[in-house]
Amino acid sequence: xxxxxxxxxxxxxxxxxxxxxxxxxxxxxxxxxxxxxxxxxxxxxxxxxxxxxxxxxxxxxxxxxxxxxxxxxxxxxxxxxxxxxxxxxxxxxxxxxxxxxxxxxxxxxxxxxxxxxxxxxxxxxxxxxxxxxxxxxxxxxxxxxxxxxxxxxxxxxxxxxxxxxxxxxxxxxxxxxxxxxxxxxxxxxxxxxxxxxxxxxxxxxxxxxxxxxxxxxxxxxxxxxxxxxxxxxxxxxxxxxxxxx
Numbered sequence: 572x573x574x575x576x577x578x579x580x581x582x583x584x585x586x587x588x589x590x591x592x593x594x595x596x597x598x599x600x601x602x603x604x605x606x607x608x609x610x611x612x613x614x615x616x617x618x619x620x621x622x623x624x625x626x627x628x629x630x631x632x633x634x635x636x637x638x639x640x641x642x643x644x645x646x647x648x649x650x651x652x653x654x655x656x657x658x659x660x661x662x663x664x665x666x667x668x669x670x671x672x673x674x675x676x677x678x679x680x681x682x683x684x685x686x687x688x689x690x691x692x693x694x695x696x697x698x699x700x701x702x703x704x705x706x707x708x709x710x711x712x713x714x715x716x717x718x719x720x721x722x723x724x725x726x727x728x729x730x731x732x733x734x735x736x737x738x739x740x741x742x743x744x745x746x747x748x749x750x751x752x753x754x755x756x757x758x759x760x761x762x763x764x765x766x767x768x769x770x771x772x773x774x775x776x777x778x779x780x781x782x783x784x785x786x787x788x789x790x791x792x793x794x795x796x797x798x799x800x801x802x803x804x805x806x807x808x809x810x811x812x813x814x815x816x
Contacts, residue, residue, distance in 0.1 A: 573788060578769075578803040580784075582812040586772040590623025593770045593806040597624070597698060598631040600766045601639060604697035610638045614699040614761065615666070616710070617643055617658035619740050621702055622665055624770040624806075629669035636672040642691055644701070644710035644761070646678045647750040648726065656742050680754045684724035687754070691723060696764040703771045705739075706732040707779040707794040711755035715790035720757035727755050739775070758796050766802040774810040781813040 583589040597613075604611035615621075646658050654660065659677040667675050678687045706714055713730040734749040743749045761767075771780055783794030783805075797803045 573799055575788065575798050576801045576803070578784070578797055578805045580805045580807065580812075580816075582807045582809065584809055586623050586808050589770060589772055589806045589808045590625075591627045593624040593700075593768055593804075594627035594631055596804055596806075597628050597700060597768050598634055600698045600768070601634055604765070605635060605638050610640065611697045612640045612642070612694065614696045614701075614756070614764065615641055615643045615662060616700055616702045617645075617661045617665075618702050620772055620776070621700065621770055623772070624700065624768075625662075625666040626669075629666055634670075636670040639670075639672075640674045640676065641667065642676050642696070642756075643678060645753050645755040646680045648680045648752040648754060649750050650680075656737075678724075678754060684722065684726055684754055687756075688723040688760075691756075691760070693763075697766070699761055699764045699767040701761070701767060701769045703769065703776055703779045703783060703794050704733055705736045705775055705779060706730065707782050707792045708733060709758055709761060709793050709796065711753045712758050712793050714793055716758055716793035716796070718758055718790060718796055720759055722757060723760040724754060724756055726752060728752055758793065762796060762800050764800075764802070767797065767800060767804070769797070769803065769805045771805065771811050772808040776811045777813055780805075780807060780811050781816060784813070784816045 601611045713733050737743050737749045782792045786792040788795040
């Protein structure tokens with residue numbers, strides 16, 4: 572029987588204030604991990620929804636980034652490695668170039684899923700920084716999502732809603748330009764973490780937030796998997812927060 576946990580939710584007036592609050596919480600988890608074991612392993616989402624949080628996190632004082640190892644959740648298949656839409660490149664521009672002492676472990680889709688699974692290993696992440704897709708996806712685990720995937724990383728076909736989101740966010744000029752497949756870290760591997768912090772701003776995410784918090788836990792609403800973990804914090808802004816929840 573699944574034990575359900577209520578994510579800790581905080582709502583902020585703006586995207587920037589959300590980012591600062593989420594970054595402060597993230598810095599606390601990183602410091603805790605370094606104090607306990609001398610290093611921190613963190614998993615990163617790459618999306619415009621994460622910009623404010625990652626910008627603020629890079630500016631947090633007192634973090635020894637040389638002790639931090641960074642992974643990322645997903646990557647397109649078939650995209651030019653130099654393309655700005657590549658999640659590896661997005662993270663470098665928006666975060667990693669600001670903390671050059673950190674170790675980055677990029678996912679190379681040409682290698683397939685298995686090498687990245689081996690690179691991550693089985694050890695829990697100290698921190699996962701996540702967002703929610705318009706369709707409620709976690710990483711590129713679109714609905715219906717596999718909550719019991721045996722593998723840590725897999726090749727997936729992207730659904731139309733996920734691909735349209737990339738166009739709507741200005742990442743690609745049209746649907747024909749968006750890759751149809753990606754390699755993603757699976758939900759069980761994402762949840763194998765000591766703490767998860769979500770940054771979910773914007774009105775387009777309000778329904779995903781509502782469904783994540785209120786729908787029965789199951790594959791049709793991937794975000795509901797977060798309610799199976801006791802260490803989830805969800806940071807919302809005034810547009811994404813559902814006043815009925």
